[in-house]
Amino acid sequence: MADERERRSALDDLEQRIRAARGPEHTGGKESGDGPARGSGMGLGMRISVEMVVTVAVGAGIGYLLDAWLGTAPLLMIVFLFLGAAAGVSNVYRVVQGLDEGVGLGRAIEAKRRQEAAEAEARTAQTGALSSRERDDDRSGSG
Known part of the structure; x- marks a missing residue:
């Protein structure tokens, strides 16, 4: 009976050491590709994509409206398109570097x-x- 308890405690100890060595990503029976790390990476990618598309679209929209108002046809739309792209790249850089603590x-x-x-x-x-x-x-x- 005591021998069985010793074996059980040794197995439990070994199991705990293996879990500690593997780290938190291997606990719970999930594959390493699943879980919060993958979800936050996908969320970050979606945020970057949306920010790039929206900033370019807003820049082009502002340029189009100014062109229609001032009669300068494609000139301001092209200028604001590039300004929107620059703003998008700036936002992506901030997100990737972790400098967006304001939000x-x-x-x-x-x-x-x-x-x-x-x-x-x-x-x-x-x-x-x-x-x-x-x-x-x-x-x-x-x-």
Whole structure:
């Protein structure tokens, strides 16, 4: 009976060490391509795409309206099209560099990273404490 308990505790310890070594992306039986990391990457890609398309369209629209009002045919539309593209590239650069904390996305991503790091550290500390406690129990029980 005691031998079975020792084997079970050794297996549990081994399982916890394997989980800690694999990291959080391998827990829960999901493939590494699934989960929040993939979702946030896809969301970031969609945001970048939308920002590029919208800024170019808004620039072209402003240029078209000014051309219609001032009678300067395609000149202002072309100028504002390029200004819209430049604004889009600037927005994409801000998003990728994490400089868009004004809208909260950069701050949210950084907070999530800190939380995940703290959880991983807590799991590692807990696993180490359990392992040392089990070793102490084994030593005191056998001695």
